[in-house]
Amino acid sequence: MPPTAELAPIAAASTTYAPSQNIAELKESATIAVANRARSLRAAGREVIDLGAGEPDFDTPAFIRNAAHKAIDAGATHYTATEGILPLRQAIAAEATAIAGRGATAGGDPIQAADVVVSNGSKQSLFNACFVLFGPGDEVLIPTPSWTSYYEMVALARATAVPVWGDRERDLKVTAASLAAAATPRTRGILLNSPSNPTGAVYGRSELAEIVALAEERGWWIISDEIYARITYDTPATSVLELASSRDRLILVNGVAKAYAMTGWRIGWAIAPRTVSAAMTAFQSHTTSNPAAVSQHAAVAALTDVAAADASIAEMVREFRARRDAATALLDAAGVRYVRPDGAFYLYIDVGGDGGAFATRLLDTQGVAVVPGAAFLTPEWVRVSYAAPREQVLEGVRRLAAAL
Ligand SMILES: Cc1ncc(COP(=O)(O)O)c(C=O)c1O
Structure with a gap:
């Protein structure tokens, strides 16, 4: 695979250590x-x-920091449920249901707390999603340029990252046609990110709709990383939740890091079909357990004090x-x-x-x-x-x- 080719692998062999x-x-x-x-x-x-x-x-805004102080004093210092505390998952589900409701298709039933898994930042949510969905022999399309960690996460799942380069004329965005051209019978999924890191480009509603329609027609998993969704300038970003005709093969990833200036708190989440959210929870239970309790309470404030x-x-x-x-x-x-x-x-x-x-x-x-x-x-x-x-x-x- 071609990932971040100009960077050297970090794992150097020594006389006592051979990288796995x-x-x-x-x-x-x-x-x-x-x-x-x-x-x-x-x-x-x-x-x-x-x-x-x-x-x-x-x-981080004061109302969120204050909620965290209160949570510590109220004893939020213990393990929580692996998948995150219920009020946070409920707040995430309610927000996502409202977003899905903006679309004509609405992606089926309301999103429930049980569809949500909270992790240590959306980075962990993305990794967990790749790890439970993909494996050896699977190919995952990555509109390129894109965030450096996608290629590595797919590789860590021992699947193959397939970069699909965007057009200069289209702000380096890909099209459904260029994705279709890069697909093979082994294609299992696609990683979307709009607004994009590193370009700041935002996929228009119809551009994204064509890509979602292609993925649904081919039965690919869509992992949609919408971490920058609330930071847009000219037009609001369209969520894949607004376009998907079903959530059967959709993992929606978001978090508090960017919109709420909460990078250090490490709270992100995935919204997934029930079987996948259960797999991600099981995987997380053996790797990192729950994200920090106090950070989860801070995130509840961020999502529920809407006016602030x-x-x-x-x-x-x-x-x-x-x-x-x-x-x-x-x-x-x-x-x-x-x-x-x-x-x-x-x-x-x-x-x-x-x-x-x-x-x-x-x-x-x-x-x-x-x-x-x-x-x-x-x-x-x-x-x-x-x-x-x-x-x-x-x-x-x-x-x-x-x-x-
Ligand atoms: C596109 C994208 N996704 C995910 C992340 C990770 O964010 P978090 O802090 O929630 O792990 C970043 C951080 O730079 C990012 O740019």
């Missing part, structure tokens, strides 16, 4: 690698503008939009090519050459950290995160444009 087959292909996460490099340069006294990070630079949550998300999105508009104006003025983002908080920039060499030069000579596109299987690009203070984003983008 499970991790023989495993690569370091490029985004975390960049963050570490920027951190060590800073520790050495260099000034670094870090535009590598994939997390909101906002504090909406206000804090709106404020964050307003600031992201201002940064996006100012940064893209700089890029436009400099004639730089990029995907115009409509969601998430990334700018995907075409450097027209070796993105890895460019990112290294940018960090070493200009003190600006960005993520090389090789991490997302598109080596001629780099990813800039604008989840950093506005003046730093603009200064970093200015230096990047000058370096190009």
